Amino acid sequence: MLYRKAIVAIADGLGDRPHPLLDNRTPLEYAKTPNLDRLASKGITGMMDLISSGIPVGTDMGHLILFGYQPHHYPGRGPIEALGIGMDVKPGDIVLRCNFATVDENGVVVDRRAGRIREKTDEIAQAIDGMELEDGVQVYVKPATEHRAVLIMRGGGLSDKISDSDPKAPNDGKPYHQVEALDSSEEAKRTAHLLNLFLKKAHSILSFHPVNVERSEQGKLPANFILTRGAGQVTQLEPIVQQLNFKGSCIAGESTVLGVAQLAGFRTVTDxxxxxxxxxDIELKARLAIEEIANNDLVYVHLKAPDIKGHDNEPFEKARAIELFDRMVGLIVQQLPDNVYLALAADHSTPCEVGEHTGEPVPVLIYGPSIRRDRVQQYNELDCAYGGLGHLSGSEFITTLHGLMGYVKKQGN
Amino acid sequence: MLYRKAIVAIADGLGDRPHPLLDNRTPLEYAKTPNLDRLASKGITGMMDLISSGIPVGTDMGHLILFGYQPHHYPGRGPIEALGIGMDVKPGDIVLRCNFATVDENGVVVDRRAGRIREKTDEIAQAIDGMELEDGVQVYVKPATEHRAVLIMRGGGLSDKISDSDPKAPNDGKPYHQVEALDSSEEAKRTAHLLNLFLKKAHSILSFHPVNVERSEQGKLPANFILTRGAGQVTQLEPIVQQLNFKGSCIAGESTVLGVAQLAGFRTVTDxxxxxxxxxDIELKARLAIEEIANNDLVYVHLKAPDIKGHDNEPFEKARAIELFDRMVGLIVQQLPDNVYLALAADHSTPCEVGEHTGEPVPVLIYGPSIRRDRVQQYNELDCAYGGLGHLSGSEFITTLHGLMGYVKKQGN
Known part of the structure; x- marks a missing residue:
């Protein structure tokens, strides 16, 4: 078999809709993208639905698929976040996403985000991390971005069929919710009981934590409670790099993407x-992509900015973010070794008029040695609908790339 | 319902990639194919993934799907080979692929192919064919192409969970492997025991076989051993011709294709x-296709040459093989009865730069009465990506054809 390497450049939330402020063009059509268009004219293009037509996906699900898993392998957001912030995750663990929050003496949620706390959350987490509960169950807590954290419950006989302590509604004057079992299993009852116990103990400890005493003195809201949500149990997933027997690497600044990369067995590179x-720093990303492909078979390089600007409803800013992607891709192409494929993809659409992920397909492209070049000249949501790859799912797209690389096993003889 | 007949012309391994020696065109683009292009301009075209994007398939799997089965119906290579060489195969049989080989007095494999023996393998096989082992288990051996053979074990309580006696590595100075059970079942242990017994007995008989005595005198390696591999148990598959209630025929020179045709209940025609x-002889094939369609509803006519030239990394030769296919199709079109569809397909891509089957889609085409003609003018991997059939799976393509023929059952009322 002929084996080849590939770099995949992912523009997060790239897909969009025609926007009146952009003369009814999409940000990708509006942006000046000479590098992307040159690749379109030399490569093969298509339109990709991550799962299937019309179904929006999260960044985690989108990347799970782009890294080579099937949608039903989705392990829940928690495990991905946990991996992304460098926590050790084991099969059977219950992982919950959390907020550091402020509650009053009656347990009423004063602020779900503890005044959007950003400083010293590591010290606060450390005070309750590694707590031993009954029957050898342990709880680990690590801070994530800003007011967020991840909580892991470890020990036999646990279940993720439990409710959230987070009331979700911001500051509605209600107490935090008691965690309840969502099915009639003993495991769920036990897990709910243990988690409620932990939340109480954590509250006692955090109420008198020096960081919170200091915050109260400064008139800031104390981070005296942990609101939990989205429990998920970790199952054993075989890393993609093992399944296909190659080496991979992922360059990204975002913990979600890094978490998926870890799950898939990819080396993670961040800064x-x-x-x-x-x-x-796109120069850094491009340089690292070229460095990483020397020692790996498949390298992902991720740019978050287009998605952020879509969420912010900023079409001009999104076009700027896409021009950044174009320049990053241009730098990669300049130094792309012969015989290495370069693929362009996105994890979902984030139309500026919506400000949320939507289910419209995203343009994809593969450029490289002996590719079946199509007639498309521009990389955008409309031209790529006429591409030689046709309209395909995320799994089909990534299998196409794995196939070109020589790593897909033949069926039959 | 309006019933119509169809001829399907299959160019084995047709799909390819742009090749530098062919001005960066694929062999199919490079070849002069006036007949195929005329059909493209009058018919409907598309791109087909036999299973799904990026997944390479073997000739047996590709044809299994082209004959109307689903990929999960794949019975293993052995049963297909056995059927292809005219062996009687029954549900429950254990089928193994074999080589006639040469071993020395210690059982060390001197040559896995007995000096690539081609002559008188039928006489050698006959000496051990039909041997009765313990408990009424019988063994049948028939020669296949060159040094290859097929072995069938028949009798109750057998299992295909057994290891290979073939050490695979060519001439590594090691003895042939004892066959072992691959699971803890009594059936597997019994089958391994019986097969080891057979291999010993066969060795005793073949060591003194006149053909081998003669070979030794001529300084050739004797075919004194049977190396077995790839055991598979035959399950009952309903023939496609029964499922759809029509009559079918297949014209081919290759035993694998003929084996799949037999499995699907098609009459086989070879020469x-x-x-x-x-x-x-393409004139013969074209004439037979026209003869066979008189008494059948669906006729397959197969050409192996493009695949062979792809495996040989010969782009010019592959283009020549494709021109042969074009002429064969031209001869068929000349005499094609009104009201009969003519479809073009391939079982997989075999790019000359790779020399192996790859997962890229192949162009397909249907020409005939009242077809929804598309705008494509040429039959190749790039133009057909713009065809009216779109991008479809092998099962979707063949169901499209069965549907046009009137044989697909309505769902609902």
């Missing part, structure tokens, strides 16, 4: 200069 | 002048 926004 | 290579 403070990768900000997850428009001020990210 | 020594169909060589499985570029010297095959």
């Amino acid at each position: 403070n200069r990768m900000t997850g926004n428009i001020d990210t | 020594n002048r169909m060589t499985g290579n570029i010297d095959t």
Whole structure:
């Protein structure tokens, strides 16, 4: 078999709709993207639905598929977040996403985000991390971005069929919710009981934590409670790099993407200069992509900015973010070794008029050696609908790439 | 319902990639194919993935799907080979693929192919064919192409969960492997025991076989051993011709294709002048296709040569093989009765730069009465991506054809 390497450049939330402020063009059509268009004219293009037509996906699900898993392998947001912030995750663990929050003496939620706390959450988490509960069940807590955290319950006989303590509604004057079993299993009852116990103990400890005492003195809301949501149990997933027997690497600034990459068995490369926004260092990313492909078979390089600007309903800013993607791709092409494919993809659409992920397909492209070049000249949501790859699912797209690389097993003889 | 007949012309391994020696065109683009292009301009075209995007398939799997089965119906290579060489195969049989080989007095494999023996393998097989083992288990051996053979074990309580006696590595100075059970079932242990017994007995008989005595005198390696591999148990598959209630026929020179045709319940038509290579008799094939369609509803006519030239990394030769296909199709069109569809298909891509089957889609075409003609003017991997059939799976394509023929059952009322 002829084996080849590939770099996949992902523009998060790239897909959009024609926008009146952009003369009814999409941000991708409106942006000046000479590098992307040159690749379109030399490569093969198509339109990709991550799961299927019309179904919006989250960044985690989108990347799970782009890394080579099937949608039903989705392990829940929690495990991906946990991996993304460097927590050790084991099969059987119950993983919950959390907020540091402020409650009053009656347990009423004063602020779901503890005044959007950003500082010293590591010290606060440390005070309750590694707590031993009954029957050898342990709880681990690590801070994530800003007011967020991840909580892991570890020990036999646990279940993710439990409700959220987070009331979700912001500051509605109601107490936090008691965690309840969502099915009649003993495991769910036990897990709910243990988690309620933990939340109480954590509250006692955090109420007198020096960081919170200091915050109260400064008139800030104390982070004296952990609101939990989205429990998920970790199952054993075989890393993609093992399934296909190659080496992979992922360059990204965002913990969700890094978490999926870890799950898939990819080496993760990150740096403070990768900000997850428009001020990210694209020269660094491009340089790392070229460095990483020397020692890996498949390298992902991710740019978050287009998605952020879509969520912010900013079409001009989104076009700018896409021009950044174009320049990053241009830098990669300049140094792309012969015999290495370069693919362009996105994890979902985030139309500026919506400000949320939607289910419209995204344009995809593969450029490289002996590719079946199609007639499409521009990389955007409309031209790529006429591409040689046709209209395909995320799994089909990534299997196409794996196939070109030589790693898909023949069926039959 | 309006019933119509169809002829399907299959160019084995047709799909390819742009090749530098062909001005960056694929062999199918490069070849002069006036007949195929005329059909494209009058018919409807598309791109077909036999199973799904990026997944390579073997000739057996590709044809299984083209004959109307689903990929999960794949019975293993052995049963297809056995059927292809005219062996009687029954549900429950264990079928193994074999090589005639040479071993020394210690059982060390001197040559896995007995000096690539081609002559008198029928006499050698006959000496051990039909042997009765313990408990009424019988063994049948028939020669296949060159040094290859097929072995069938028949009798109750057998299992295909057994290892290979073939050490695979060519001439590594190691003895042939004892066959072992691959699971803990009594059936597997019994089957392994019986097969080891057979291999010993066969070795005793073949060591003194006149053909081998003669070979030794001529300084040739004797075919004194049977190396077995790829055990598979035959399950009952309902023939396609029964499922759809029509009559079918297949014209081919290759045993794999003929085996799949038998499995699907198609009449098989072959002849020594169909060589499985570029010297095959296309006039004969075209004439037989027209003869067979008189008494059948669906006729397949197969040309192996493009695949062979792809495996040989010969783009010019592959283009020549495709021109042969074009002429064969031209001869069929000349005499095609009114009201009969003519479809073009391939079982997989075999790009010359790779020399192996790959997962890229192949162009397909249907020409005939009242077809929804599209705008495509040429039959190749790039133009057909713009065809009216779109991008479809092998099962979807063949169901499209069965549907046009009037044989697909309505769902609902």
